[in-house]
Amino acid sequence: MAPDPSDDRTRPQVRTGVPPPAAVNPHWQHKARTAPSLEDYVAGILAGDRVMLGRAITLVESKRSDHQQLGQQIIERCLPQAGPSVRIGITGVPGVGKSTFIEAFGLQLLAAGKRLAVLAVDPSSQRTKGSILGDKTRMPQLATAQEAFIRPSPAGDSLGGVARKSRETIMLCEAAGYDTILVETVGVGQSEVAVHAMVDFFLLLLIPGAGDELQGIKRGIVEMADLLAVNKADGDNIPRAKRAQAEYRNALHLFPPTPSGWTPPVVTCSALSGEGLGDIQTQLQQYLELVKNNGYFDQRRSEQATYWLHQAIEQQLGDLFLAHPSVKKAYPQLEQAVLRGDISAFQAAEQLITLFRQEK
Amino acid sequence: MAPDPSDDRTRPQVRTGVPPPAAVNPHWQHKARTAPSLEDYVAGILAGDRVMLGRAITLVESKRSDHQQLGQQIIERCLPQAGPSVRIGITGVPGVGKSTFIEAFGLQLLAAGKRLAVLAVDPSSQRTKGSILGDKTRMPQLATAQEAFIRPSPAGDSLGGVARKSRETIMLCEAAGYDTILVETVGVGQSEVAVHAMVDFFLLLLIPGAGDELQGIKRGIVEMADLLAVNKADGDNIPRAKRAQAEYRNALHLFPPTPSGWTPPVVTCSALSGEGLGDIQTQLQQYLELVKNNGYFDQRRSEQATYWLHQAIEQQLGDLFLAHPSVKKAYPQLEQAVLRGDISAFQAAEQLITLFRQEK
Numbered sequence: 001m002a003p004d005p006s007d008d009r010t011r012p013q014v015r016t017g018v019p020p021p022a023a024v025n026p027h028w029q030h031k032a033r034t035a036p037s038l039e040d041y042v043a044g045i046l047a048g049d050r051v052m053l054g055r056a057i058t059l060v061e062s063k064r065s066d067h068q069q070l071g072q073q074i075i076e077r078c079l080p081q082a083g084p085s086v087r088i089g090i091t092g093v094p095g096v097g098k099s100t101f102i103e104a105f106g107l108q109l110l111a112a113g114k115r116l117a118v119l120a121v122d123p124s125s126q127r128t129k130g131s132i133l134g135d136k137t138r139m140p141q142l143a144t145a146q147e148a149f150i151r152p153s154p155a156g157d158s159l160g161g162v163a164r165k166s167r168e169t170i171m172l173c174e175a176a177g178y179d180t181i182l183v184e185t186v187g188v189g190q191s192e193v194a195v196h197a198m199v200d201f202f203l204l205l206l207i208p209g210a211g212d213e214l215q216g217i218k219r220g221i222v223e224m225a226d227l228l229a230v231n232k233a234d235g236d237n238i239p240r241a242k243r244a245q246a247e248y249r250n251a252l253h254l255f256p257p258t259p260s261g262w263t264p265p266v267v268t269c270s271a272l273s274g275e276g277l278g279d280i281q282t283q284l285q286q287y288l289e290l291v292k293n294n295g296y297f298d299q300r301r302s303e304q305a306t307y308w309l310h311q312a313i314e315q316q317l318g319d320l321f322l323a324h325p326s327v328k329k330a331y332p333q334l335e336q337a338v339l340r341g342d343i344s345a346f347q348a349a350e351q352l353i354t355l356f357r358q359e360k
Numbered sequence: 361m362a363p364d365p366s367d368d369r370t371r372p373q374v375r376t377g378v379p380p381p382a383a384v385n386p387h388w389q390h391k392a393r394t395a396p397s398l399e400d401y402v403a404g405i406l407a408g409d410r411v412m413l414g415r416a417i418t419l420v421e422s423k424r425s426d427h428q429q430l431g432q433q434i435i436e437r438c439l440p441q442a443g444p445s446v447r448i449g450i451t452g453v454p455g456v457g458k459s460t461f462i463e464a465f466g467l468q469l470l471a472a473g474k475r476l477a478v479l480a481v482d483p484s485s486q487r488t489k490g491s492i493l494g495d496k497t498r499m500p501q502l503a504t505a506q507e508a509f510i511r512p513s514p515a516g517d518s519l520g521g522v523a524r525k526s527r528e529t530i531m532l533c534e535a536a537g538y539d540t541i542l543v544e545t546v547g548v549g550q551s552e553v554a555v556h557a558m559v560d561f562f563l564l565l566l567i568p569g570a571g572d573e574l575q576g577i578k579r580g581i582v583e584m585a586d587l588l589a590v591n592k593a594d595g596d597n598i599p600r601a602k603r604a605q606a607e608y609r610n611a612l613h614l615f616p617p618t619p620s621g622w623t624p625p626v627v628t629c630s631a632l633s634g635e636g637l638g639d640i641q642t643q644l645q646q647y648l649e650l651v652k653n654n655g656y657f658d659q660r661r662s663e664q665a666t667y668w669l670h671q672a673i674e675q676q677l678g679d680l681f682l683a684h685p686s687v688k689k690a691y692p693q694l695e696q697a698v699l700r701g702d703i704s705a706f707q708a709a710e711q712l713i714t715l716f717r718q719e720k
Binding site: 072075076079080082164167168171218219220221222223224247248250251253254255256258259302305306308309311312313314315316317318320321335338339341342343344345346347348349350352353356357 | 432435436439440442524527528531578579580581582583584607608610611613614615616618619662665666668669671672673674675676677678680681695698699701702703704705706707708709710712713716717
């Protein structure tokens with residue numbers, strides 16, 4: 001059974017969801033045994049109560065419609081209260097050391113006074129995998145830091161569903177006062193595009209190798225990155241890391257200009273030694289200065305908002321469409337006819353839309 | 361008034377639409393003054409009659425609903441008869457010499473016995489621009505070649521509309537026996553993705569420069585290319601072309617593997633001298649051999665067919681959605697609310713879908 005932070009019997013031994021004693025409202029402690037109301041959730045989140053935040057996210061992720069409804073109400077109330085934030089996406093091939101990097105980088109951000117949330121987007125996540133406990137052992141120091149909030153990926157039927165819940169989690173974290181959100185992609189070639197569309201800054205982690213540095217990354221991702229970091233640049237690896245850095249710098253030089261006006265830098269770093277992490281923070285600050293001054297920061301967020309609105313409409317419209325009995329019946333054979341080259345896509349779509357418009 | 365190939369008074373002096381005398385059916389010549397029937401069109405296209413092909417494409421491109429209806433009927437009849445073909449997309453920055461390249465490359469393909477159609481996808485095209493005459497002066501030799509069929513971009517309200525008509529034009533050309541289709545992107549950063557989704561092989565033309573080779577190409581296009589050709593490698597330019605070739609080879613080496621298993625080569629060529637064009641043809645043949653043997657050719661076409669089916673459904677569903685009076689009324693303010701961060705994309709979409717489901 002999934003751990004319930006409000007239930008002593010199942011609460012994990014590592015207490016990451018407990019707010020500092022001064023912030024605990026005895027009224028809420030008492031209420032932990034009865035279901036909190038919408039007002040309790042909203043007040044708790046806006047006050048930065050991590051128990052309430054965690055429970056609200058659980059509602060949003062739930063498959064139960066009563067949970068989802070309450071979750072949406074909480075979002076509706078909290079969204080306009082979301083504080084300013086910076087959202088950073090982190091992607092990289094398996095084995096590149098993302099967890100170690102996120103921990104080291106995260107601790108640096110905390111030291112710089114940030115309030116940090118660490119999330120993941122994993123379309124293959126299921127409710128029983130990727131447990132809260134698992135994440136805490138990957139990032140043990142960050143997991144016990146007071147000002148950091150860590151949450152594993154929501155589960156979901158589709159990347160679209162997981163992406164939506166992730167974005168709603170971001171909204172709730174921002175309402176709770178977290179000003180820096182790290183979003184990690186999990187899995188190979190599955191969630192990079194979605195994560196890129198929900199962050200302000202996209203960081204690609206690489207390791208120096210024998211030419212197969214990017215095995216497992218989808219084509220197109222390199223050109224999305226706002227910063228490339230060659231990790232594991234320590235000890236004997238340093239010469240190889242520097243060579244990879246030079247190769248990537250030359251390659252990027254050949255690419256078209258970015259819409260932001262920013263030239264993505266290629267740096268080396270070592271999450272283990274901490275080398276280079278300060279430089280990454282500096283680059284991030286310079287990026288933010290540039291794009292906040294030239295308007296691109298707001299433009300990118302607007303484009304993303306529009307993108308997700310269209311995605312949500314297409315998703316819901318598509319569900320409505322495919323649920324229509326006549327459409328559901330005719331779709332497979334029409335799709336096959338298109339694949340065989342018997343009819344055009346346009347004609348198949350026309351026939352399906354005609355069926356959709358009829359009475360059920 | 362746009363030239364009508366069936367009308368002597370407006371037919372351009374350069375007679376590109378006239379089939380070889382042996383193929384002209386006197387019955388059709390007589391019928392040129394009265395409107396051809398559906399049977400006339402189908403029979404003509406399947407026999408390779410370029411006048412009929414051109415007129416059918418004009419119907420497909422027309423804004424008139426009677427024309428569109430007849431055009432769709434022609435497609436319905438012709439599509440299952442489409443012969444095997446290879447579709448090649450050609451893109452590149454303005455000034456790279458696409459027209460000269462297409463002419464030179466096209467003439468080589470004709471010399472190799474191919475029946476060649478040359479099309480363009482230009483979302484900014486209007487009916488009065490990009491005249492048939494204009495294209496013929498860009499590619500004068502190809503324009504008068506018997507076995508080549510050249511058609512400018514359809515006009516349209518949107519890239520989606522232009523892309524669909526382009527694809528239907530491809531279908532009709534294939535039914536008329538053209539086995540090699542060149543599709544040129546026109547304009548900057550507008551149609552590359554759509555063209556990439558309708559061809560088997562995507563060729564990126566480059567010129568050697570001072571680091572700004574890719575000005576005007578959208579990010580992500582380099583990674584889509586199946587072959588990169590550094591053009592204008594003649595005379596004094598040859599050293600610079602070779603350097604650019606080496607730089608791109610190194611850069612591509614750093615990219616993830618392609619889904620096809622093919623390693624995109626970087627070649628130099630000169631459309632003016634003809635140097636390197638034979639090599640490009642050889643690379644193309646090797647690519648086709650690889651992907652026809654490993655199944656990727658068919659897989660890519662299936663994926664594209666599915667993609668365009670989804671695009672067509674989304675397009676038509678979207679039109680239906682936005683035409684609903686309540687949706688049309690509520691959409692702008694809900695979109696603004698999402699942009700302001702007052703409600704989430706999901707909630708806005710839910711409200712709009714609810715309105716859509718109501719009686720009008």
